[in-house]
Amino acid sequence: MLAIESVSRTYPGGVHALERVSIAVAAGEIVAVVGGSGCGKSTLLRLVCGLDRPSAGRVLLDGGVVTGPHEKIGIVFQEPRLLPWLTVAGNVEFGLDGRPRAERAGRAKVQLARVGLADKASAWPRQLSGGQAQRAAIARALVTRPQVLLLDEPFSALDAFTRIDLQDHLLDLWADLTPTLLLVTHDVDEAIVLADRIVVMKPRPGRVHEEIAIDLPRPRDRQSAAFDFAKRRVLCALDRSLARPGVDREAAAEAGAALWW
Numbered sequence: 001m002l003a004i005e006s007v008s009r010t011y012p013g014g015v016h017a018l019e020r021v022s023i024a025v026a027a028g029e030i031v032a033v034v035g036g037s038g039c040g041k042s043t044l045l046r047l048v049c050g051l052d053r054p055s056a057g058r059v060l061l062d063g064g065v066v067t068g069p070h071e072k073i074g075i076v077f078q079e080p081r082l083l084p085w086l087t088v089a090g091n092v093e094f095g096l097d098g099r100p101r102a103e104r105a106g107r108a109k110v111q112l113a114r115v116g117l118a119d120k121a122s123a124w125p126r127q128l129s130g131g132q133a134q135r136a137a138i139a140r141a142l143v144t145r146p147q148v149l150l151l152d153e154p155f156s157a158l159d160a161f162t163r164i165d166l167q168d169h170l171l172d173l174w175a176d177l178t179p180t181l182l183l184v185t186h187d188v189d190e191a192i193v194l195a196d197r198i199v200v201m202k203p204r205p206g207r208v209h210e211e212i213a214i215d216l217p218r219p220r221d222r223q224s225a226a227f228d229f230a231k232r233r234v235l236c237a238l239d240r241s242l243a244r245p246g247v248d249r250e251a252a253a254e255a256g257a258a259l260w261w
């Protein structure tokens, strides 16, 4: 169980990025965080994985306070951040630093096969497409078998087809070990395809505005009326969170567009 308890973060210089954010995530749950630009989503993920410390409040994993990078918490960023001087397999093994060489190689091989990159093990990062590089980053995060996987807009730099492909793939990977997933996204479709629950944040300072449970059966049909209904709910919550009058999202939703704002 991951508990974000009344977490605030003020950066040196005075930016009040987060104000008393509390989110409880059950083991194996998938929670998506959406909200306007600058409302503190990336800050929140950095606090959860221990790359930064809250100014107040705390993050607990199974009752223990997270005080720094934690082997049970993995993170994938918007850009893959692969090390260019290591092969793809080397990058995945990197997460297992300190383990025997044979074990590292074996586990990296298995994980690369799981993300469909078995044939790219000895390639260099620059030889990968955007989608392949992001899959390698996901393999690197999963190779340690984290209990919690944080994803900060992991597919937003990819084209629409690759994005949908990787969303489905992520669900398959999740089904393997069912880690807790905390996913930041700007793509409402992505949030609804993946999440059990969507946390809508509002800005200045970043706070939780609303939580919306998505109880659609999986796999979720992006074309269904229930999907559209959920999408309208989330978009309305986002409009309210930005204190913006509702706009007619219906036509766009019917066109099946992935909506960004």
Ligand SMILES: Nc1ncnc2c1ncn2[C@@H]1O[C@H](COP(=O)(O)OP(=O)(O)OP(=O)(O)O)[C@@H](O)[C@H]1O
Residues within 6 Å of the ligand: 011, 012, 013, 015, 016, 017, 035, 036, 037, 038, 039, 040, 041, 042, 043, 044
């Ligand atoms: N290292 C930092 N030092 C000072 N201010 C920061 C720092 N990182 C972020 N901020 C500020 O904190 C606020 C929240 O930023 P954050 O990156 O967490 O937002 P976000 O919700 O992830 O935005 P986006 O959707 O654009 O990625 C912003 O006002 C940002 O300018």
Ligand SMILES: [Mg+2]
Residues within 6 Å of the ligand: 041, 042, 043
């Ligand atoms: Mg961000």
